Amino acid sequence: MDDDDIPTLVESDVPLLTEDSQTSAVAEHKTVPLTIICGFLGAGKSTSIKRILTERHGYRIAVIMNDFGDTADIEAKTINVSSPDEPESEPAEEFLELANGCLCCSIKDIGIASIEKLMQRKGAFDHILLETTGLADPGPIASMFWQNEEFAQGLGKDIHLDGVVCVVDAVFGKKQMEEDHASNGIGESLRQIACADVILLNKSDLAPPPELDNLQELVSHINPAATIYRTTRGEIDLRYIMGIDAYSARRVLPKETLAGHSHASHPDSSCSEAGHDHTHERDPHHYEIRGISSLQVSCPPLKQSKLQQIDEWIRTVLWENRLPDDPQGSPPVQILRCKGIFRVEGGETYVLQGVRSLYEISSIQETPSADMGLPGEGKLVFIGKGLEDRVRRSLETLLQ
Numbered sequence: 345m346d347d348d349d350i351p352t353l354v355e356s357d358v359p360l361l362t363e364d365s366q367t368s369a370v371a372e373h374k375t376v377p378l379t380i381i382c383g384f385l386g387a388g389k390s391t392s393i394k395r396i397l398t399e400r401h402g403y404r405i406a407v408i409m410n411d412f413g414d415t416a417d418i419e420a421k422t423i424n425v426s427s428p429d430e431p432e433s434e435p436a437e438e439f440l441e442l443a444n445g446c447l448c449c450s451i452k453d454i455g456i457a458s459i460e461k462l463m464q465r466k467g468a469f470d471h472i473l474l475e476t477t478g479l480a481d482p483g484p485i486a487s488m489f490w491q492n493e494e495f496a497q498g499l500g501k502d503i504h505l506d507g508v509v510c511v512v513d514a515v516f517g518k519k520q521m522e523e524d525h526a527s528n529g530i531g532e533s534l535r536q537i538a539c540a541d542v543i544l545l546n547k548s549d550l551a552p553p554p555e556l557d558n559l560q561e562l563v564s565h566i567n568p569a570a571t572i573y574r575t576t577r578g579e580i581d582l583r584y585i586m587g588i589d590a591y592s593a594r595r596v597l598p599k600e601t602l603a604g605h606s607h608a609s610h611p612d613s614s615c616s617e618a619g620h621d622h623t624h625e626r627d628p629h630h631y632e633i634r635g636i637s638s639l640q641v642s643c644p645p646l647k648q649s650k651l652q653q654i655d656e657w658i659r660t661v662l663w664e665n666r667l668p669d670d671p672q673g674s675p676p677v678q679i680l681r682c683k684g685i686f687r688v689e690g691g692e693t694y695v696l697q698g699v700r701s702l703y704e705i706s707s708i709q710e711t712p713s714a715d716m717g718l719p720g721e722g723k724l725v726f727i728g729k730g731l732e733d734r735v736r737r738s739l740e741t742l743l744q
């Protein structure tokens with residue numbers, strides 16, 4: 345057709361994402377995705393959320409936070425919601441309805457009960473963002489919304505966990521990881537990074553590029569299963585942090601991880617004592633901060649009979665903090681997060697997802713694509729403490 349011709353309108357079967365269709369999509373089916381936003385004190389969580397709450401993006405997002413803090417000055421209508429069962433009761437939560445259609449909810453306790461109250465307004469939003477405090481460990485919070493029986497029978501009918509986003513301070517992030525002491529041995533900033541599906545290196549305007557490169561390399565070795573973006577004031581296309589489906593089979597591991605090389609951990613207590621170590625004599629790829637590191641193992645197509653053995657290996661490591669073949673007195677292994685995708689001979693594809701001691705190995709119906717790293721080699725990624733060479737050897741022997 346000539347450029348000057350009047351175009352003819354044709355019927356399209358591509359759905360348009362209008363406000364109405366969003367509402368009906370949420371109302372009809374489907375569970376509302378929930379994203380956990382974590383990050384150490386002052387990393388920029390509230391700044392990122394404030395941006396989301398004020399920008400015109402067309403989504404109705406409910407944000408749950410411990411207090412309104414910085415967002416209190418946003419022009420909004422305050423609505424109090426009390427439970428229909430106790431209409432007279434003093435509402436424990438306060439809601440702000442914002443001009444762009446977002447809903448902001450301040451709660452004292454990020455618990456199931458509070459979110460149930462929020463869900464009374466189901467249909468009024470398309471996505472939930474849950475901001476944790478700077479010292480929160482997102483692991484138990486993620487487990488609350490995933491693989492939790494009570495949740496599955498209740499709120500799980502309305503909500504599903506979409507992903508964990510961790511905001512890291514580009515200037516102080518490294519220092520926070522090194523100095524973050526915790527009574528149980530793993531500091532909160534490391535737990536947050538380990539548990540994340542997406543990591544935002546925020547305040548990138550304040551860090552010199554080489555420092556930013558170093559931090560990114562370090563963070564990507566601590567958590568090779570996460571996608572990392574650099575941001576200033578949390579500025580990022582919402583598609584990269586919302587609707588990422590990190591707990592579904594489609595995007596288990598970022599492309600870089602699937603394409604990348606394996607990194608082994610080498611134990612050296614004197615190195616971890618001093619903080620991090622990324623110039624280890626034995627392995628230039630070794631990165632470890634306060635004992636936390638990652639282990640990636642390639643996984644060729646496996647015999648069906650291996651499935652049960654893999655399940656047993658993972659169960660023993662996650663639940664008993666040891667390798668199945670460990671002699672007594674071996675140092676413990678503590679896994680914070682694991683992910684993986686692999687194939688069995690004959691074609692079936694399996695996905696591994698794990699948060700702390702909860703894990704799931706499920707087969708997926710979709711035809712594996714290059715995006716998933718398959719066909720080709722699968723990959724298993726473990727993030728945690730005590731991931732020494734013997735752990736790699738044990739897993740590699742199993743997968744042979």
Ligand SMILES: Nc1nc2c(ncn2[C@@H]2O[C@H](COP(=O)(O)OP(=O)(O)OP(=O)(O)O)[C@@H](O)[C@H]2O)c(=O)[nH]1
Pocket residue numbers: 383384385386387388389390391392414477478546547548549550575576577578
């Ligand atoms: N220059 C610069 N400043 C930023 C950026 N992001 C946040 N800030 C500032 O950093 C300070 C802390 O940001 P917040 O958003 O309050 O951080 P937070 O993670 O919510 O902090 P807590 O709630 O205390 O854990 C504020 O003064 C922000 O204005 C950024 O990308 N660049």
